[in-house]
Amino acid sequence: MPDNRYEKTPRPGQEHFVAPPEDVQVGVVDAVDVSEAPSSLWQEAWRDMRHRPLFWVSAALIVFVILMAVVPGLFTSASPKCVLTDSLGGPTQGHIFGFDKQGCDLYYRAIHGARASVTVGVLSTIFVVVLGTLIGSVAGYFGGWFDTILSRFTDIFFAVPFVLAAIVIMSLLQDRNEVVVAVVLATFGWTSIARITRGAVLGVKNNEFVTAAKALGMGRLAILGKHVLPNAAAPIIVYATVALGTFIVAEATLSFLGIGLPSTTISWGGDLAKAQEAIRVAPEIMIYPATALAITVLSFIMMGDVVRDALDPKARKR
Amino acid sequence: MLWYIGRRLLQVIPVFLGATLLLYGLVFLRPGDPVAALGGERGLSPAAELAIREAYHLDQPFFMQYLYFLKGVFTFDMGVTFTGRPVVEVIAQAFPVTFQLALMALVIETVFGIAFGLWAGVRKGKLFDSTVLLWSLLLISVPTFVIGFVLQAVVGVQLGWLPITAGRDPDFISLLMPAIVLATTSFAYILRLTRTSVAENITADFVRTARAKGLPRGKIMTRHVLRNSLIPVVTFIGIDLGNLMAGSIVTEGIFNINGVGGTLFQAITRGENVTVVSLSTVLVVVYIFANLIVDVFYAVLDPRIRYA
Numbered sequence: 001m002p003d004n005r006y007e008k009t010p011r012p013g014q015e016h017f018v019a020p021p022e023d024v025q026v027g028v029v030d031a032v033d034v035s036e037a038p039s040s041l042w043q044e045a046w047r048d049m050r051h052r053p054l055f056w057v058s059a060a061l062i063v064f065v066i067l068m069a070v071v072p073g074l075f076t077s078a079s080p081k082c083v084l085t086d087s088l089g090g091p092t093q094g095h096i097f098g099f100d101k102q103g104c105d106l107y108y109r110a111i112h113g114a115r116a117s118v119t120v121g122v123l124s125t126i127f128v129v130v131l132g133t134l135i136g137s138v139a140g141y142f143g144g145w146f147d148t149i150l151s152r153f154t155d156i157f158f159a160v161p162f163v164l165a166a167i168v169i170m171s172l173l174q175d176r177n178e179v180v181v182a183v184v185l186a187t188f189g190w191t192s193i194a195r196i197t198r199g200a201v202l203g204v205k206n207n208e209f210v211t212a213a214k215a216l217g218m219g220r221l222a223i224l225g226k227h228v229l230p231n232a233a234a235p236i237i238v239y240a241t242v243a244l245g246t247f248i249v250a251e252a253t254l255s256f257l258g259i260g261l262p263s264t265t266i267s268w269g270g271d272l273a274k275a276q277e278a279i280r281v282a283p284e285i286m287i288y289p290a291t292a293l294a295i296t297v298l299s300f301i302m303m304g305d306v307v308r309d310a311l312d313p314k315a316r317k318r
Numbered sequence: 319m320l321w322y323i324g325r326r327l328l329q330v331i332p333v334f335l336g337a338t339l340l341l342y343g344l345v346f347l348r349p350g351d352p353v354a355a356l357g358g359e360r361g362l363s364p365a366a367e368l369a370i371r372e373a374y375h376l377d378q379p380f381f382m383q384y385l386y387f388l389k390g391v392f393t394f395d396m397g398v399t400f401t402g403r404p405v406v407e408v409i410a411q412a413f414p415v416t417f418q419l420a421l422m423a424l425v426i427e428t429v430f431g432i433a434f435g436l437w438a439g440v441r442k443g444k445l446f447d448s449t450v451l452l453w454s455l456l457l458i459s460v461p462t463f464v465i466g467f468v469l470q471a472v473v474g475v476q477l478g479w480l481p482i483t484a485g486r487d488p489d490f491i492s493l494l495m496p497a498i499v500l501a502t503t504s505f506a507y508i509l510r511l512t513r514t515s516v517a518e519n520i521t522a523d524f525v526r527t528a529r530a531k532g533l534p535r536g537k538i539m540t541r542h543v544l545r546n547s548l549i550p551v552v553t554f555i556g557i558d559l560g561n562l563m564a565g566s567i568v569t570e571g572i573f574n575i576n577g578v579g580g581t582l583f584q585a586i587t588r589g590e591n592v593t594v595v596s597l598s599t600v601l602v603v604v605y606i607f608a609n610l611i612v613d614v615f616y617a618v619l620d621p622r623i624r625y626a
Binding site for chain 1: 329332333334336337340341344345455456458459460461462463464467471560561563564567568571582583586587594598601602605606609
């Protein structure tokens with residue numbers, strides 16, 4: 001009897017070797033419960049994260065900081081008025097941190113400084129993510145000339161040191177506010193996201209599900225938006241969380257140099273600059289804006305850390 | 319390899335041109351007329367104004383002005399500052415100080431960053447690891463200038479161990495505190511990078527093989543774990559040299575150092591466009607070449623990267 005399990009003449013579409021059904025572990029495939037919702041990367045990450053205390057600590061801190069920025073009245077009912085006779089006064093009833101050189105309530109300013117920092121941080125992160133994802137994904141997905149030109153374009157912006165460019169532009173601008181600072185920071189801060197996105201898109205775009213979508217006749221842009229980007233999002237989100245923290249530090253540095261937010265806006269960076277003027281007489285004034293700033297930045301960077309660990313299956317196993 | 323270096327060098331050209339054009343455009347498109355400002359309240363005579371405009375090519379369109387600037391960069395003749403000093407002279411004076419400062423910071427952050435990162439990575443999950451990790455997060459979260467003031471107040475004023483400011487012609491000792499301050503953020507990043515990749519590599523198959531064939535622990539660490547873990551760290555260090563030199567704007571301000579950063583910031587506030595653009599160009603060149611060296615240095619560390 002000739003063994004006709006393996007046919008010599010292939011059928012159309014089966015030009016390569018196809019194992020007979022009894023050699024394939026069909027049972028394993030059958031055992032998969034289709035009605036069960038597929039477990040996604042994010043679901044697994046969430047399952048991992050909710051057992052980690054660091055996640056809850058940073059989440060609580062972020063909620064606290066955002067509350068401070070949105071409704072500062074929740075934390076302080078002190079008067080925003082500065083009374084010069086209170087200058088450099090120590091803590092008193094109702095003014096737990098004391099007063100700065102101008103006689104302003106330090107607690108009031110520490111709470112109200114959150115709005116400027118969070119606004120600049122969130123806005124510049126949004127700008128950076130939109131711009132970086134757009135440029136990076138187009139470069140990575142379409143490749144060819146697009147990639148060459150966009151990658152060189154990214155290199156050019158990458159070659160200009162971030163702090164230097166921000167200082168040069170900010171010193172040129174006359175009316176400065178949160179949006180202007182965010183735009184300036186984003187203009188020179190998007191390159192890393194673009195590079196990360198390009199790398200992630202390159203890693204995803206040759207997957208089977210992309211080929212399948214292409215075979216089903218889906219448009220290229222639709223594939224990019226519906227299949228490629230969602231699967232490349234993890235590293236972008238992790239980087240964006242950390243970037244938010246660094247943008248807040250950058251804003252504080254600019255305000256400290258006197259070229260960030262105007263002195264009429266309460267900001268931790270500006271308050272640090274003021275505290276520096278009185279550092280010989282009252283060094284403790286610096287503690288409050290510095291601590292508020294550090295806690296804010298720390299909460300976002302810590303969150304980015306936790307999310308990254310949770311998304312990385314290699315780190316999770318251990 | 320040579321072919322790769324050549325191609326990589328060619329790639330530098332458009333990046334250099336683009337970056338300098340960007341900076342030049344930013345600075346020179348600012349509102350205000352430097353020539354009119356030169357005359358003060360009385361104003362210049364039309365003939366003198368025309369002569370000055372011609373001498374500095376200000377009558378030419380923007381792109382021609384940029385080309386004249388490039389010519390100046392390549393012939394080391396970048397014009398003069400407001401006080402009449404040649405810009406090249408200013409750069410020659412400011413650059414060595416900043417370079418020394420950045421190099422000291424680089425050594426500090428690399429040595430301590432890799433040492434702590436290696437130790438934490440080997441003991442991942444232990445108390446030492448979590449402590450070091452938390453401290454590194456704190457260092458990233460606190461702005462450099464705050465760390466500078468704290469060190470000034472504690473180490474400089476209260477303990478009196480190190481001089482508070484550097485001033486003119488600083489020596490090694492007076493640059494030590496600024497270098498530590500400049501190094502803090504990058505130290506934290508290097509530590510975290512090293513820790514992550516050491517922790518990853520230490521469980522890799524090739525390390526298990528090395529252990530199985532009886533290689534001493536020290537040799538495994540240096541030959542296998544560290545060498546493989548240093549690849550991302552080297553990339554970071556290369557990018558960071560440029561950042562350190564630009565980041566010195568803040569640090570040099572705090573410690574009163576007459577380097578590139580200090581000079582640059584003064585020039586920016588005074589509106590000395592020529593000085594700003596020239597110093598920035600120097601920084602960009604350092605930045606680009608540091609990246610180039612890193613790319614080439616890869617080959618030494620990672621033979622897997624092939625240069626086709």
